[in-house]
Amino acid sequence: MALETRVLTADEWDVWFDHLELAFGGVPELSEERELCKSLTELTRSLGVWDGGQCVGSAGAFSFRLSVPGGGALVPAAGVTMVGVSPTHRRRGVLTSLMRRQLDDIRAGGEPLAVLTASDPAIYGRFGYGTAAYSVSVDIDTTRVRLSVPPGTDDVRLRLVDPLESLPDCERVYAALVAGRPGMPARQPGWELRALVDPPSGRSAASPLKCVVAEGAGGEVVGYARYHVKPDWEQTGSDGKVQLRTLEALDPAAYAALWRYLFDIDLAWRVRAYGRPVDDPVLHMVSDVRRAEVRQRDALHLRLVDLPAALEARGYGAPLDVVFEVEDRFCPWNAGRWRLTATAGGTAGGGTASCTRTGAPAELELSAGELGAAYLGGVTLASLAAAGRVRELRAGTLVQASRAFAGDVAPWLSHGF
Known part of the structure; x- marks a missing residue:
């Protein structure tokens, strides 16, 4: 029987969520957390993949407004969530079909960004997500630290x-x-x-x-x-x-x-x-940061769904005029050559940005994932270039673009979803 992907209905929610629990190991959520998840679910943004009467795949999204560099700009963003595939249906293209349908829907809805937290960070790079924000845990010995x-x-x-x-x-x-x-x-x-x-x-x-x-x-x-x-x-x-x-x-x-x-x-x-x-x-x-036992991990993964709208929505820390050659196999409407020009300053302070297609020679070459990683200002284009993930085609362009994209404070996901 062919698999069917469709938008969730209210009476399917419990079966859909039961599937999700199974996909994450089969441990039931606490009843209070389950009820809150149910109340927050946006049914029209929730997808299920069905094999007959059995739910074998899921993906949802929340309608967020995300703070971006620019001192006040809040950009519409789809908070991707509830993604899972049943153990019996892995390696059959279920996840890819869900990501395809979801990103098409996000684009049609006019949201420039999609964001998610990843149970397995290795999964989402192939769909164009980049790690845009990290977090730290601290375990402080208060008997030794002042x-x-x-x-x-x-x-x-x-x-x-x-x-x-x-x-x-x-x-x-x-x-x-x-x-x-x-x-x-x-x-x-x-x-x-x-x-x-x-x-x-x-x-x-x-x-x-x-x-x-x-x-x-x-x-x-x-x-x-x-x-x-x-x-x-x-x-x-x-x-x-x-x-x-x-x-x-x-x-x-x-x-x-x-x-x-x-x-x-x-x-x-x-x-x-x-x-x-x-x-x-x-x-x-703290008087002794070693006694704080700081550990870092990935937190927020970000994808540019509408590349020009996303780049025009944020502010920049320095004037910028650069031509990007962007690779984006999963969302090909973003692929190609783009000229980004921006004045210094945030959107709240009068800064402006324009991103348009161009035939001019490319100056920096990168994928949509690298732009997603750098978008919130916490990951520099220069560090990505040092890892071989951004290629400078005209000398001096990398420093200019990296400074413009960088932020004054580290991006931070303040709560999960």
Whole structure:
């Protein structure tokens, strides 16, 4: 029987999600997480591949607006998710057919970008995705590490609050930070609840979710941290850990006050945090970064779906006039020669960019994956060239383009999807 690919209907969702659990090893999601996934699913953007009455492949997308370099620009982006193929149907072109259908639909819907987090980073390069943002985990031994805090830290008031009741204040902090850090999605309705999912069965003996807010001089919330405490004991005494979920702040003093609070929690001797920005300021505050055990991994993979629209939507750090020769086998409408001209500055500050087809001689040669990797400003074109993935055809062009694409802060995916 031929396989059929079609848009999901509401009554198919449970079968579709059961298939996805099977594709990821067969361990059921916690009921609270499953229900939230169901509420956030955009049915019209969810695809299933069916072999008779059995779902054997899946892919979905969320309608995001993603922060990009430019000081305020939010670009429509498809948040690719729920991608899986049943073990019985691998190596039959199911994934390729899903990616083909999905990218065609994204293009038709007018979204210049597609982004995803990858369970296996090796999969998506062949579909034109590049690794555009990384994250770090830190595991800090607070018995050996001290924090250096800026002036004003002692003036910040900290208050323990109920995570749900404090949600509106915390969301205002998050929203204020989005434009300043590429890679952060503007929070769509319903997504704020994702950070609060806290079923007892998923805590692994840690405490219920806790939230502490930092308040400014006028009593307004200027930062927050959500965390768990996991008590533990050895013969020599307590050996507890603080597990940080997220920490955001609008100024250095509030940021430092929140970290210092986590360091000082009684009976806990380590602070563990995952998915932090690679340029997280805490790395400059610790007295011994070796005791912070920093580990880096890929976070956000990005694909240019509409190349000229995507390149025109972001800002550039220096004037630019360059002709790219772009290879894009999976989305051939992006392939060919493009001239990108831009003035310095972000879109919010009057910067402009134009990307048009040209017959002029190419100056840089690269694939759509390399442009995707460099798009958010965290991966330089120069570093990609050093790896042999970008080719300079006219001397001096690489330095000019690399400087223009580079950002002031590292891109960061602030939450998964």
